[in-house]
Amino acid sequence: MSAFDFAPLLATGLPPPAVKWNGFARYNFIGGHNASEHVPVDDLLAAVTSVLRREGATLATYGLQSGPQGYRPLRDFLAAKLERTAGVSCTADDILIVSGSLQALDLVNGILLSRGDTVIVEQDTYQGALTRLARLGVNAVGIPLDRDGMRMDALGAALEDLKRRGVRPKYIYTVPTVQNPTGTIMPEARRHELLRLARRYGVPIFEDDCYSDLIWDGRRPPALHAMSEHGDVIHIGSFSKSIAPALRVGYIVAAWPLLSRMLALKTDAGSGALEQMVLGEYCPQHFDAHLPGLVCGLRGKLETLMDALNEQFGTAAEFDDPKGGIFLWVKLPDAVDTLKLVQPALASGVSINPGVEWSTDPAHGRSRMRLCFANPSHEAIRAGVAALAEVCRAEFGVPDRIANVQRARR
Amino acid sequence: MSAFDFAPLLATGLPPPAVKWNGFARYNFIGGHNASEHVPVDDLLAAVTSVLRREGATLATYGLQSGPQGYRPLRDFLAAKLERTAGVSCTADDILIVSGSLQALDLVNGILLSRGDTVIVEQDTYQGALTRLARLGVNAVGIPLDRDGMRMDALGAALEDLKRRGVRPKYIYTVPTVQNPTGTIMPEARRHELLRLARRYGVPIFEDDCYSDLIWDGRRPPALHAMSEHGDVIHIGSFSKSIAPALRVGYIVAAWPLLSRMLALKTDAGSGALEQMVLGEYCPQHFDAHLPGLVCGLRGKLETLMDALNEQFGTAAEFDDPKGGIFLWVKLPDAVDTLKLVQPALASGVSINPGVEWSTDPAHGRSRMRLCFANPSHEAIRAGVAALAEVCRAEFGVPDRIANVQRARR
Numbered sequence: 179m180s181a182f183d184f185a186p187l188l189a190t191g192l193p194p195p196a197v198k199w200n201g202f203a204r205y206n207f208i209g210g211h212n213a214s215e216h217v218p219v220d221d222l223l224a225a226v227t228s229v230l231r232r233e234g235a236t237l238a239t240y241g242l243q244s245g246p247q248g249y250r251p252l253r254d255f256l257a258a259k260l261e262r263t264a265g266v267s268c269t270a271d272d273i274l275i276v277s278g279s280l281q282a283l284d285l286v287n288g289i290l291l292s293r294g295d296t297v298i299v300e301q302d303t304y305q306g307a308l309t310r311l312a313r314l315g316v317n318a319v320g321i322p323l324d325r326d327g328m329r330m331d332a333l334g335a336a337l338e339d340l341k342r343r344g345v346r347p348k349y350i351y352t353v354p355t356v357q358n359p360t361g362t363i364m365p366e367a368r369r370h371e372l373l374r375l376a377r378r379y380g381v382p383i384f385e386d387d388c389y390s391d392l393i394w395d396g397r398r399p400p401a402l403h404a405m406s407e408h409g410d411v412i413h414i415g416s417f418s419k420s421i422a423p424a425l426r427v428g429y430i431v432a433a434w435p436l437l438s439r440m441l442a443l444k445t446d447a448g449s450g451a452l453e454q455m456v457l458g459e460y461c462p463q464h465f466d467a468h469l470p471g472l473v474c475g476l477r478g479k480l481e482t483l484m485d486a487l488n489e490q491f492g493t494a495a496e497f498d499d500p501k502g503g504i505f506l507w508v509k510l511p512d513a514v515d516t517l518k519l520v521q522p523a524l525a526s527g528v529s530i531n532p533g534v535e536w537s538t539d540p541a542h543g544r545s546r547m548r549l550c551f552a553n554p555s556h557e558a559i560r561a562g563v564a565a566l567a568e569v570c571r572a573e574f575g576v577p578d579r580i581a582n583v584q585r586a587r588r
Numbered sequence: 589m590s591a592f593d594f595a596p597l598l599a600t601g602l603p604p605p606a607v608k609w610n611g612f613a614r615y616n617f618i619g620g621h622n623a624s625e626h627v628p629v630d631d632l633l634a635a636v637t638s639v640l641r642r643e644g645a646t647l648a649t650y651g652l653q654s655g656p657q658g659y660r661p662l663r664d665f666l667a668a669k670l671e672r673t674a675g676v677s678c679t680a681d682d683i684l685i686v687s688g689s690l691q692a693l694d695l696v697n698g699i700l701l702s703r704g705d706t707v708i709v710e711q712d713t714y715q716g717a718l719t720r721l722a723r724l725g726v727n728a729v730g731i732p733l734d735r736d737g738m739r740m741d742a743l744g745a746a747l748e749d750l751k752r753r754g755v756r757p758k759y760i761y762t763v764p765t766v767q768n769p770t771g772t773i774m775p776e777a778r779r780h781e782l783l784r785l786a787r788r789y790g791v792p793i794f795e796d797d798c799y800s801d802l803i804w805d806g807r808r809p810p811a812l813h814a815m816s817e818h819g820d821v822i823h824i825g826s827f828s829k830s831i832a833p834a835l836r837v838g839y840i841v842a843a844w845p846l847l848s849r850m851l852a853l854k855t856d857a858g859s860g861a862l863e864q865m866v867l868g869e870y871c872p873q874h875f876d877a878h879l880p881g882l883v884c885g886l887r888g889k890l891e892t893l894m895d896a897l898n899e900q901f902g903t904a905a906e907f908d909d910p911k912g913g914i915f916l917w918v919k920l921p922d923a924v925d926t927l928k929l930v931q932p933a934l935a936s937g938v939s940i941n942p943g944v945e946w947s948t949d950p951a952h953g954r955s956r957m958r959l960c961f962a963n964p965s966h967e968a969i970r971a972g973v974a975a976l977a978e979v980c981r982a983e984f985g986v987p988d989r990i991a992n993v994q995r996a997r998r
Contacts, residue, residue, distance in 0.1 A: 182792060182820035184846055187758055189702045195848035199655030212648040219644035226636050226862075234629035237832035238622040239963060245609030277687060277836075280856050292599045306855065348597055382592060410592035422647035424861030426687075436594055438605035445716070446690050450860030451834030553649060 193313065204527035205562025210423055210504060211553035213479070216472040217422050218464065225460035226452070233455070241448045246441055248275025248449060252458035256429055259465065264390065265404030266413060266431060274437050277449040279388050279428035282414040283310055285440040286384055286430070290348045291316050298336060298350040298381070300328050302507065302537045304358045307351060319347070320538025325498060327357050327364035330371045337379040349384040350376055355398050356389035359507040359536050359548040361500020366399040373406055388416040388428070391469055393502035394477050409433055417457055419504065420469065425453045476504060476552055479559060483551040486563035494577040504552035509545060514574045516547040522573055526565045603723065614937035615972025620833055620914060621963035623889070626882040627832050628874065635870035636862070643865070651858045656851055658685025658859060662868035666839055669875065674800065675814030676823060676841060684847050687859040689798050689838035692824040693720055695850040696794055696840070700758045701726050708746060708760040708791070710738050711952065712917065714768045715945045717761060729757070730948025735908060737767050737774035740781045747789040759794040760786055765808050766799035769917040769946050769958040771910020776809040783816055798826040798838070801879055803912035804887050819843055827867055829914065830879065835863045886914060886962055892969045893961040900977035904987040914962035919955060924984045926957040932983055936975045
C-alpha cells in the first residue's frame with residue numbers, strides 16, 4: 179500500500195509550500211492584526227440580529243437580492259461615506275464589494291497586467307502587492323518616499339525614463355493616505371502633482387486607501403479618485419482596518435467598463451454575504467461613532483511602542499511618528515539585517531516583518547522592519563520590544579550597553 | 589476634460605465583460621440557488637449570538653485563533669461529520685476551509701494544472717469546472733455517463749488511449765454523489781472500479797461531493813476518499829447546498845503535502861471568519877436535524893417540476909428522476925437548441941441553464957437543459973414551466989398541440 183506521489187503532477191513554478199501554523203507569537207508585531215478590545219462585538223451582534231431577522235432567508239440565493247456587485251445597502255453606505263470623508267463622488271453602481279482588499283489587488287492586476295509588464299509603486303510598500311507582482315512576472319519600479327509620501331521628482335524622472343525606453347507602465351500603485359509602511363499622508367498639493375504627472379504620461383493611478391480611517395487627527399486630503407477629472411484612478415478600500423480584519427470585506431470604486439471586466443474575473447459566486455449584511459446594517463448607524471475610540475486606542479499603543487523603542491534601542495532605532503495607521507517603520511543601524519533577526523526573535527516570542535519584504539530596494543529595506551502595534555497589549559508591546567532588543571544585541575551588538583542599562587532601570 | 593481610456597491597457601485574453609445584473613428572473617431555474625424557506629435563520633442567529641459573545645473579539649486577528657486552515661471548531665465538526673456520513677478518516681489538520689467550493693476548484697487547479705495539460709471529467713458536468721479549465725488552457729476529456737454515473741468502460745478506454753499518446757491526465761474530476769447535472773449516485777462497486785483504474789494509470793481523483801447531503805433516502809456510498817488506500821483522492825465539499833449558498837464556505841480534504849501547496853496559493857488572508865464561526869457553532873448541534881426538512885422540501889419541489897414538465901411538455905421532455913440534489917437534467921427533442929431558448933425564455937421571465945454549457949460534447953448538450961428547482965415556489969415552478977413550454981413551442985414547435993391542450997385543462 180504505497181502512498182500516491184503527487185510531486186510529479188504539480189504545476190511548475192509554484193511558490194514554496196506553506197509552513198504549518200503554530201499559533202501567534204507571544205509578542206505579535208506582524209501583519210495587520212488589530213486591537214481585539216476595539217472590535218465592536220455588541221453592536222455587530224445587534225446588527226446581525228436585525229439583518230438576519232429581516233432578510234436572513236435571502237441567504238438562499240447567491241448574491242442575496244443584490245447581484246454580483248455585493249450587498250446593496252453596504253454599497254449605498256460606502257457611496258455616502260466616500261463622498262463625506264474622501265470627496266469621492268460615486269453611486270452604488272460604481273462599487274464592487276470584494277473579499278478583502280487583497281481580492282481587489284487580484285482583480286485590478288487581473289484586468290491590467292500581463293507577464294513582462296511594468297508598474298510603478300512606492301519604494302517601501304505593502305508586501306502583498308510586491309509578492310503578487312513578482313508572481314505575475316511584472317516589473318515593479320519603486321519610487322522613493324519622503325515625509326509627504328511618494329517623491330514627485332523621482333516619479334517624474336522614472337516616468338520620463340520609462341517613456342524614453344518605450345515602456346508605458348500599467349499603473350502607479352500608491353497608498354497615499356497613511357502610507358504602508360511609512361505612515362505618511364500625501365498632502366493635497368502633491369496629490370495634484372501626482373495626478374498631473376499621471377495624466378501627462380497616460381498612466382492610471384491605483385489608489386489603495388485601506389488605512390485612511392485611522393488618522394490621529396481625523397483630517398485627510400481628498401482621495402486621488404475625488405481629485406481626478408479624467409476617471410484615471412481606481413480606488414480600493416477595506417473594513418479590515420476599521421472594523422475587523424477577519425471579516426474579509428473590501429471594495430473597489432471604478433467605472434463600469436472596468437468593473438465589468440473585474441466581475442468577469444470574479445468567479446467566486448460572490449463574496450461572503452453574511453459579513454456584507456452585518457456591515458451593511460452596522461455601518462450606517464455606528465461606523466462614524468466607532469472610529470474615534472479605535473483611533474485613540476491605536477494612538478496610545480503607538481506611544482507605548484515609540485517609548486519602548488526609545489527606552490530599549492535608544493538612538494539605534496530611528497522612526498518618524500506616523501500620521502495614523504497600525505504600524506511603525508523602524509530603521510536600525512546598517513549593521514542589522516532584519517531578515518536575519520526574524521528567526522532568533524521568533525525563538526524569543528517576537529514576530530516582526532523584515533524590511534526587505536516591504537521594499538523594492540533590498541539595500542534600503544535590509545536594516546528596516548515594520549512593527550504592527552495594534553494587536554499586542556501595552557504590556558506586551560513593552561515586553562516584546564525589550565525581548566527584541568535583547569535578541570538584536572545578541573545577534574548584531576545593537577543596541578549597545580547604554581540602552582541595556584536603561585532597560586535595567588525600569 | 590476627456591475621459592481616460594483604459595482599453596489599451598487591458599491585459600490580453602480577458603473574458604468578455606460581465607453584463608449588468610438586473611435582478612433574478614421571475615421563474616428562476618438557474619444556478620444553485622436554494623430554498624429560502626429552508627434557511628435555518630433562527631438557529632443561525634442563535635449560533636452567531638453565542639459565538640460572537642464568546643469570541644467575537646478574535647475577529648481582530650486574521651484567521652481568528654485558528655490559523656490559515658480555517659476556524660478550528662468548524663474543521664473539527666467536518667472531520668467528525670465526514671467520518672460519520674462518508675467514511676472519510678481525517679482530522680482537522682487535513683482540512684482547509686475555503687471561500688466556497690469554487691475556491692477549492694481554483695486551488696486544486698492551481699497546484700496541478702499548467703496550460704496544455706489534460707484532465708478527465710464527466711461528459712456532463714459542472715459549468716464552473718469547465719469554464720475554469722477552458723480559461724486555464726487545459727484539455728478536458730469527457731467520459732459519458734449512465735444511470736450509475738461515469739461509465740467505467742469509457743473511462744478505461746480514454747485512459748488507455750491517453751496513455752498510448754503519452755498523456756498522463758492531471759486528475760479525474762468527478763461528482764460521484766448526486767452528479768451535477770444528471771443527479772446520479774455512483775454505486776460502491778463502480779467506485780472500486782474507478783479507484784482501480786485511477787491507480788492503474790497513476791491518475792489522482794478529484795472528488796467533488798458538494799451535493800452529497802441532499803439525497804432523498806439519505807443513503808450514500810462511502811466517499812472515494814474514504815475508499816482509497818493510497819491517498820490519491822482530493823475531496824472537496826461545501827455548505828452552499830446544505831445551509832445557504834450566500835455563505836461562501838467550502839472545504840478541501842487532502843494531505844499536508846498538498847494542502848501546504850494550496851495554502852501558498854491562497855493569498856486571501858483567510859476566508860470570511862464570521863461565516864466560519866457561525867457554521868462552526870451551528871453545525872455540531874443542528875446540522876443533522878436540519879437536513880431532513882430541507883431534503884423533503886426539495887423532493888417536493890422536484891415532484892412539482894417533474895409533474896409540470898410532464899403536463900406541459902408531455903413526451904417532449906425526457907429526464908431521469910434524480911437521486912437527490914437541486915436540479916433536473918432535461919432532454920428536449922433534437923430540434924431544440926436550448927442555447928437559443930435562453931433569451932426568448934428570459935423575455936418571458938424564465939431563466940434556464942442551456943445544456944451546451946454543462947457538457948464537454950456540444951452535440952450532446954445542445955438539446956438539453958438544467959433546471960434548478962430549489963429556489964422557485966411550487967407555484968412558480970408550475971407557472972415557469974408553462975411559460976417555458978409556450979416559448980419553446982413558439983421557437984421550435986415543441987411541445988406540440990397535445991401538451992398545450994393538456995395545459996389548458998389545468
